[in-house]
Amino acid sequence: MAFLELTGVSKTFGQFKAVDNFNLQVDKGEFVSFLGPSGCGKTTTLRMIAGFEKPTSGRIVINDVDVTYKSPNQRNVGMVFQSYALFPNMTVAGNIGFGLKIAKTPAADVKQRVERMLELIHMPGYGGRYPYQLSGGQQQRVALARALAIRPQVLLLDEPLSALDAKIRVELRSEIRRIQQELGITTIYVTHDQEEALSLSDRIVVMSAGNIEQVGTPFEIYNYPRTQFVASFVGTLNQLHCEVVDAAQGLLRYHDQPLTTGAPIEFPNGAAVKVLLRPEELQLGNGHGHETNQLVGQVETVSFLGATVRVELSLNGSRLTMDLQNERQLQLPQVGQSYTVSFPPHACWVMPEG
């Protein structure tokens, strides 16, 4: 039995359908991310779980209790906001202990719990400070501690790291995951950052225009996208416009170049299709030794990104993006030079044109 269940949940604002027939089951202790572009309905769905929006239709059940029409203060759901939303008039201890005081927890227990939370977020001794005296990362930790102090059934996070700089973001997301695993709390995390979603989640719900495109583990979402939207939104994707030559043998033609998928293609011979490739599947030269799956392109740009080197090539009027793993002995491609680029058959993912 799922701990958190959304069944047929929809939300309409006037004529605009923000969320359409959203169905999801989340197990206890699971970390699920809602990933998608702005306006896809992920925050609206999160707010319906929190109780800040009422669904137009559908049900939301938490721990066997139908909370669809319960007010937010009756759901015992902790929430962390993008803007932190710390109470400026209260100290850190006051913020963390606020929910406990509402619940009429004895003062000694409040004090103990606040101290425990401060240790959990690695900020002992900060109880007497005010929010304005903290950095952005510290404020977000306190917001997390405040949400967790009340022992919520579900923890909701609405793009909590988007206002922070890159380095703090990476540090804090590890912290969030550590704390979530330590407490075993069911968590829903909303983000438009695919790296966050991929690194944090047990499962990802990819959304677009109010609909669920795919639900799966990060590995499944990235390596086995079910729709082009998922494939192009999560990670970078190259598209080669091809024609099916022999569907049974998995043979295609890209201009004059033969390509093979190594497996039967579901589209008929002569069909116009797209072959989709991840940049990291491409390599310089003919490393895999096949006669097919080799393209020649001219290097347009070489971008050094640290752990990877991104090379953009032009071929047949299109652009091809290739990611090389950086190492000290790597020979960087020269801009303006032509190179052979190859890829293994299993890297090909075939989609219909249009």
Next chain:
Amino acid sequence: MRRGTFWSWLWISLGALYFLLPLIGTFIFSLRARRDELSFAAYDSAFSDPRFWEAFGFSAMMAVFTVIVSLLITVPTAYWVQLRLPRLRPIVELITLLPFVIPAVVLVFGLIRIYSRPPLALTGAIFTTNLLLIAGYTVLSLPYMYRAVDTGLRAIDIRTLTEAAQSLGAGWPTIIWHIIFPNLRTALLSGAFLTFAIVVGELVLASFLARPAFAPYLAQLINNRAYEPAALTIVSFLITWACIGLISFFGQHRAGGESQLAGPR
């Protein structure tokens, strides 16, 4: 001195002279109670009059009650309009501006007409007449109090703070008392001091409702004395300036950084 700066200082100086010269004249006049010498005799005389303290004390007490009533009405209203009914904001703002349009004499005659006869006869007793006076003052101070509260609310993200409090189990009274009021402290103080200054200096309502307020006392004094009214006029200005000074002080020195929004930097 640059040309632009010269003209700025010139206009400021002319404006200050226009405003300050009559006050200086009044102040000097208030010091001439004793022939051929400047002294604070008029001030001594005014402050030693027990009716002064009675009138000022009464007005101060009315001001305090007006501030309390005004806060209890304005803060939840402004909060709810901003949170749930933003489309009503222009209408509410128009309503709060009506006291600027409707003269106080019209207001007081309306109050007397409605509340001087059964079933709502309130002008027959002192206590209920004071209640009417407070109600009238609340209406007169509405534009100032509402503006102050509305400005304070716009400076904080009340929607997210409200949602954060709700997610932690808080109901509406807790949210308003523990979150909204404390974070509006500076705005509320501004509104309170403005209301205080208005109430202490208000003449029409208190005169027509026959209450022993400060402004009617001052008006009566003008008919009988020369120097004491000048002295009390200066005192009135000093009280008003003190209120404005306190507003400015609390606006700059916000305890605990309460004006700092807890949000991304």
